[in-house]
Amino acid sequence: MKTTKKQIVVRAYTPIAKPLNASIQKNSTMLLLGEIPYVNGDKVFNTKVYYIKGLRGMLRHAAMKLAYDCGIEVCHTSEKTELKDGTKLMPVGFHVLGSCDPPCMLQRIFGSFHKESRISVSADPITSISHKDYETNVAVQKVHIASETRIALSFDGVPIQDFRQSYFSGYFTFSIDVTQLTDEEIKFLIESLLYIETLGGGKNAGYGQVKLLDFDLQNVDIEKKLERNDGIYKFSEKTKAESIALDNIEDWRETVVSLHTRRASNA
Ligand SMILES: [Zn+2]
16 A cells, blocks of 8 residues: 655744643643653663654644734634624634634634544653663654643742653654645744744743754655565554655745735735
């Protein structure tokens, strides 16, 4: 069985990020996926692997900022337009999620409650391995993972509660499957990477700063086969990634912005 997909692979760095989503009493931790074995020398060790939550939301938020900046009206994340007392919730430049027909750039890429997203965002789980050399047959990303105890203070500086939060630090990679997108939509998504700033919680306290290093747009050929080996059937999978280029990615913004300005001035 042969398939082909198109993906954007992004390399990033964070000094400290808290993609937290599991709370146990006063402690929040990252989503634990389980333990995997790895080999160092002739010894086997176990390490816990965690999920990086919030990558998709991070991307969607960045895409909204880009659209706003370029004067392209897109879906907001909210379905409500106003509160009971009449307070308007929908900022200028946005419309109610899923209300656009034909669908706007954001709904075409990210979907809405009623419409499926046409991209998927994924990353190999992260893990902390203290050994310099290690071998494992599970795809993981080695980062630093730890937890810190923080103390909430009352106005007069008296500690009222302490709580533990886990965080990770280091280089990580995530992929966006863009097989279903048009070239124009891919260019929009790539341009929106420039607007990525934070991942996870605590941004007001300086956590979650994300710095993107580079990206690669790839065609990936995947070939799956059944093989019989020593009387046992096995699944084998081969993947081959090839870097591709899109015309004028760097000029996308100028083209789009001038088009919108022209439209606005003609109206
Ligand atoms: Zn929309």
